[in-house]
Amino acid sequence: MPSLDLDTDPLYEIATRSLVRPSDALFWDDRLFTTHGAILHWCELGDDILEESNYRTALDRIRAAADSGRPDAEVSDAHVIDASARHFAFGSLRTIYVQVREDADPCKTCAEGQEADAYWVFTFKSGREVVFCDGCRDEFDELGLSYEPRIPAYTAAFTEAAEILTALAGYPVLDESDYSEREWNAYQETLTEAVEHAQKDYWDDSDQEAQEIAERYLNDYSAMHRTEWIRAEDVNWAVVAKEYAGHRDSYFTELANAHLNAPIAGQPIAA
The missing domain is CATH 1.10.1900 (c-terminal domain of poly(a) binding protein)
Structure with missing residues (x-):
């Protein structure tokens, strides 16, 4: 289990660590280690019952958090990936990947409607905001307008995943009954x-x-x-x-x- 030494911003700490991409591996999904961070692993062909219990319990809780208040599993299907990778020497490894931040709305300023991981926001004196992508920054720079970064909020699935990792750092069992x-x-x-x-x-x-x-x-x-x-x-x-x-x-x-x-x-x- 991961050993976390959380700073004053646990979500940022966990998000940063989960998105660190291994340098010696290939991945079949472009979302892995870009928008979706690695949360928990399980060697499914092994005999570690505690590892299996924690993995399956965490997967259920994270998916439930993603779909909370919704009639279907559309969100968890997009925000949570239960991936399996095989290696001739190490067998099969299951990994829970979770989307760290909410999808940003397409930029309404540019004609392309570009999507980005981070946006910028210009705020009028009235309080009205204009959110725009990197491609539109030049226009605001030319006008000498100041703006601030706007990063999408953490997903409910990731927030639950972070709570699970923090709990495991203090006690190794997620569900005693399971x-x-x-x-x-x-x-x-x-x-x-x-x-x-x-x-x-x-x-x-x-x-x-x-x-x-x-x-x-x-x-x-x-x-x-x-x-x-x-x-x-x-x-x-x-x-x-x-x-x-x-x-x-x-x-x-x-x-x-x-x-x-x-x-x-x-x-x-x-x-």
């Missing part, structure tokens, strides 16, 4: 895989037998997966295989005893 749920799901998935791997040693067990043995094991509150393991990386496949084998032995022992003790057809039942 992170815990993803961690639990990953643990359950890994445990299931370990059980299925253990079952491969008993290929002659029927599907019903395998299912019933697995349920016994998974519901055993004295097993390691109930007493000590809480994360996917805790799961020890050798231990799972050993404990599963123990439950399998008990399962078939009970079946054998039930069969041996079952009454014989035609034999009178003792009173």
